[in-house]
Amino acid sequence: MRRSLVVGNWKMNGNRGKSLGLLGDILAGLGEGAKADVGVCPPFVYLPEVGEALTGSSVLLGSQNVADQDEGAFTGEVSALMLKEFGCQLAIVGHSERRLIYGESSALVAARYAKALQHGLIPILCIGETLEERESERTFDVVGEQLDAVLHTAGVASLAKAVIAYEPVWAIGTGRTASTEQAQEVHSWIRARIAKLDANISESLQILYGGSVKPDNAAALFSMPDIDGGLIGGASLDANSFLKICHSA
Numbered sequence: 001m002r003r004s005l006v007v008g009n010w011k012m013n014g015n016r017g018k019s020l021g022l023l024g025d026i027l028a029g030l031g032e033g034a035k036a037d038v039g040v041c042p043p044f045v046y047l048p049e050v051g052e053a054l055t056g057s058s059v060l061l062g063s064q065n066v067a068d069q070d071e072g073a074f075t076g077e078v079s080a081l082m083l084k085e086f087g088c089q090l091a092i093v094g095h096s097e098r099r100l101i102y103g104e105s106s107a108l109v110a111a112r113y114a115k116a117l118q119h120g121l122i123p124i125l126c127i128g129e130t131l132e133e134r135e136s137e138r139t140f141d142v143v144g145e146q147l148d149a150v151l152h153t154a155g156v157a158s159l160a161k162a163v164i165a166y167e168p169v170w171a172i173g174t175g176r177t178a179s180t181e182q183a184q185e186v187h188s189w190i191r192a193r194i195a196k197l198d199a200n201i202s203e204s205l206q207i208l209y210g211g212s213v214k215p216d217n218a219a220a221l222f223s224m225p226d227i228d229g230g231l232i233g234g235a236s237l238d239a240n241s242f243l244k245i246c247h248s249a
């Protein structure tokens with residue numbers, strides 16, 4: 001039985017005070033014995049303080065990206081080793097905003113993924129198609145290519161210590177969620193593709209859905225057999241909404 005995981009991706013929102021306030025409200029509302037594992041990914045600069053505030057809690061700390069190198073002349077990058085120093089456990093890689101706005105290729109994403117794993121961070125590998133790709137029936141080609149880049153670099157065994165997030169680009173921040181059937185179709189396709197390489201890893205792999213998950217659609221999405229939780233953007237910035245989503249998982 002796979003555990004559910006719900007991760008808040010705060011993106012480039014808030015400020016110091018708001019980040020700590022949001023976290024405080026989340027911790028107060030989560031209570032004991034939540035069924036799902038929960039994580040938060042604040043902007044890099046707030047990781048130390050958010051990490052400190054998480055001391056003693058089971059909420060996981062994650063970064064929104066991670067460098068493909070350990071150290072050196074890589075202006076603007078933050079390495080897995082640095083993130084580990086501040087207690088990070090998760091690292092989002094390949095978010096569509098990184099791929100599409102900042103031009104990160106699948107090869108670069110795979111290198112970031114491999115670095116996260118090498119230093120003991122759990123990568124959350126984001127994959128997903130644009131609206132144009134879906135409408136031209138290329139969803140599985142695109143998602144397959146994004147997945148294969150990582151499999152070629154790090155091998156299928158790496159997925160034993162990783163999480164995948166299927167995030168259709170057309171559903172991110174648009175209020176337009178994939179239907180439960182649309183999401184389940186892609187999740188089961190991803191799982192089947194991995195099962196061809198390693199059935200055990202495929203069976204235990206957590207595949208999250210992301211893209212306009214809200215309190216009113218979370219339970220239905222999470223009830224699908226191959227959806228193991230969510231990567232939550234906008235709704236993770238409001239403690240009540242995020243808590244409702246966590247409690248639906």
Ligand code: PGA
Nearest residue numbers: 172173211212232233234
């Ligand atoms: P959204 O973002 O929930 O605001 O659609 C999801 C994501 O980008 O991870």
